Amino acid sequence: MHIETLTPADPAWQAQALCAQTGADFFFPEPGSSVREAKRICGMCEMRSACLEYALANDERFGVWGGLSEKERQNLRRVTP
Numbered sequence: 823m824h825i826e827t828l829t830p831a832d833p834a835w836q837a838q839a840l841c842a843q844t845g846a847d848f849f850f851p852e853p854g855s856s857v858r859e860a861k862r863i864c865g866m867c868e869m870r871s872a873c874l875e876y877a878l879a880n881d882e883r884f885g886v887w888g889g890l891s892e893k894e895r896q897n898l899r900r901v902t903p
């Protein structure tokens with residue numbers, strides 16, 4: 823979850839999002855950069871499921887959401903239309 827991209831309709835889980843405390847930099851790395859740190863933080867985040875659901879429902883294409891990279895979410899969309 824990335825505060826600046828959330829709509830006001832989705833307030834429930836963002837207050838507990840770990841990335842709101844760490845900043846968005848890890849979650850939107852430069853192309854080709856590692857997403858390991860973002861994933862590590864997501865792994866400790868209690869909002870991970872809600873975050874991933876939100877990203878899939880809103881077709882978020884960029885960055886790490888719910889512990890999954892752009893490519894991993896893309897793959898998930900292919901198997902679960």
Ligand code: SF4
Pocket residue numbers: 823824839840841842849863864865867868869870871873874886887888889
């Ligand atoms: S799962 Fe990751 S991207 Fe989502 S709210 Fe938690 S820390 Fe942020």
